[in-house]
Amino acid sequence: MKGYAMLKIGESGWIEKDRPECGPLDAICKPLAVAICTSDVHTLWEGAIGERHNMILGHECCAEVVEVGSLVKDFKPGDRVLVPAITPDWNSLEAQAGYSMHSGGMLAGWKFSNFKDGVFSEFFHVNDADGNLALLPSNIDPVDACMLSDMVPTGFHGVELADVQFGDTVLVIGIGPVGLMSVAGANMRGASRIIAVGTRPVCVEAARGYGAVDFISYKDGSIEDQVLAMTGGKGVDKVIVAGGGCETFESAVKALKPGGKIGNVNYLGSGTYVNIPRAEWGVGMGHKQINGGLMPGGRLRMEKLGALVSAGKLDVHPLVSHVFDGWEHLEEALFLMRDKPKDLIKPVVKIED
Numbered sequence: 001m002k003g004y005a006m007l008k009i010g011e012s013g014w015i016e017k018d019r020p021e022c023g024p025l026d027a028i029c030k031p032l033a034v035a036i037c038t039s040d041v042h043t044l045w046e047g048a049i050g051e052r053h054n055m056i057l058g059h060e061c062c063a064e065v066v067e068v069g070s071l072v073k074d075f076k077p078g079d080r081v082l083v084p085a086i087t088p089d090w091n092s093l094e095a096q097a098g099y100s101m102h103s104g105g106m107l108a109g110w111k112f113s114n115f116k117d118g119v120f121s122e123f124f125h126v127n128d129a130d131g132n133l134a135l136l137p138s139n140i141d142p143v144d145a146c147m148l149s150d151m152v153p154t155g156f157h158g159v160e161l162a163d164v165q166f167g168d169t170v171l172v173i174g175i176g177p178v179g180l181m182s183v184a185g186a187n188m189r190g191a192s193r194i195i196a197v198g199t200r201p202v203c204v205e206a207a208r209g210y211g212a213v214d215f216i217s218y219k220d221g222s223i224e225d226q227v228l229a230m231t232g233g234k235g236v237d238k239v240i241v242a243g244g245g246c247e248t249f250e251s252a253v254k255a256l257k258p259g260g261k262i263g264n265v266n267y268l269g270s271g272t273y274v275n276i277p278r279a280e281w282g283v284g285m286g287h288k289q290i291n292g293g294l295m296p297g298g299r300l301r302m303e304k305l306g307a308l309v310s311a312g313k314l315d316v317h318p319l320v321s322h323v324f325d326g327w328e329h330l331e332e333a334l335f336l337m338r339d340k341p342k343d344l345i346k347p348v349v350k351i352e353d
């Protein structure tokens with residue numbers, strides 16, 4: 001089979017590989033549509049998870065099942081499925097402890113394009129099919145369904161990590177597709193005011209549609225000064241970090257009220273330390289919590305988020321700014337994600353109708 005792989009840090013291309021084997025609990029699927037992620041860019045060009053050779057990239061897709069193992073109960077060939085970017089081993093101790101995304105070790109629930117071949121391939125392997133796949137609701141287009149692999153669950157996890165409550169003022173740092181879903185999730189959770197950090201007109205327009213009311217640019221001075229000016233010096237109740245680098249934590253702590261919470265879902269692709277400002281962290285006693293996490297994957301999460309989209313409560317379509325037709329455009333879509341032209345939010349490649 002053909003797959004689009006990271007050959008080594010900074011180099012990628014199409015390669016031939018054997019089709020993966022299907023274990024008793026597993027499924028083999030073929031993509032119906034795939035999406036490119038900023039994480040693919042961090043992995044391939046920044047070497048953020050280290051060197052990988054001939055590893056097929058990609059972890060966002062919607063797919064059709066082509067084969068299932070002898071012990072799979074709920075899926076069969078021909079089923080159209082939602083596929084989470086994170087596919088935990090549900091019988092692991094980490095999953096039993098409530099941290100399925102770290103099953104097998106830190107971040108090890110993230111298998112596609114990390115520990116094994118990803119989904120930019122004619123066929124790909126899904127471990128624990130009954131625990132990780134979900135049927136694609138019939139009224140969700142496969143292109144939109146790709147947003148359920150990673151963008152919706154990650155953006156919403158930022159909302160969970162920041163513990164957004166009714167009436168909260170929430171700052172969302174970074175309004176790429178993940179941050180946009182954090183805006184949407186914070187709005188659904190009852191935030192009274194959402195301040196978004198970002199300037200690209202397509203993202204600002206989408207963020208407004210998802211519920212952000214105030215906008216600031218990190219290019220116009222420090223985020224914290226602008227937030228404090230907008231909030232009468234009080235700061236915000238919650239901060240969700242979905243963009244920027246290690247330096248954003250300093251701003252997040254400074255912009256937060258005592259007792260506030262930070263939910264980070266940003267992938268810190270470079271740097272060694274995250275600096276926490278001592279005085280604004282209440283000299284260690286400010287009750288300013290900093291949480292950071294990998295999105296939860298798995299079937300239940302996919303079914304619930306799929307139900308939100310299917311019921312018309314969440315429209316993911318505004319995230320999809322570019323749609324390509326056919327594998328031959330995959331590389332173009334990937335390079336677009338790296339180069340981030342102004343009108344880009346998320347590129348998706350349709351494989352078939």
Ligand code: NAD
Nearest residue numbers: 038039154174176177178218242243244265266267294295
């Ligand atoms: P993106 O690059 O499209 O969006 C990030 C946005 O942040 C961009 O618009 C950028 O202009 C903006 N930005 C850059 N510097 C900034 C700063 N200093 N302050 C504020 N904004 C700044 O990326 P995305 O696809 O939306 O993903 C966001 C992050 O989430 C990425 O790092 C991605 O790798 C990560 N991610 C994490 C998980 C997870 O499970 N935790 C899953 C998927 C993606």
Ligand code: ZN
Nearest residue numbers: 037039060150
């Ligand atoms: Zn992703």
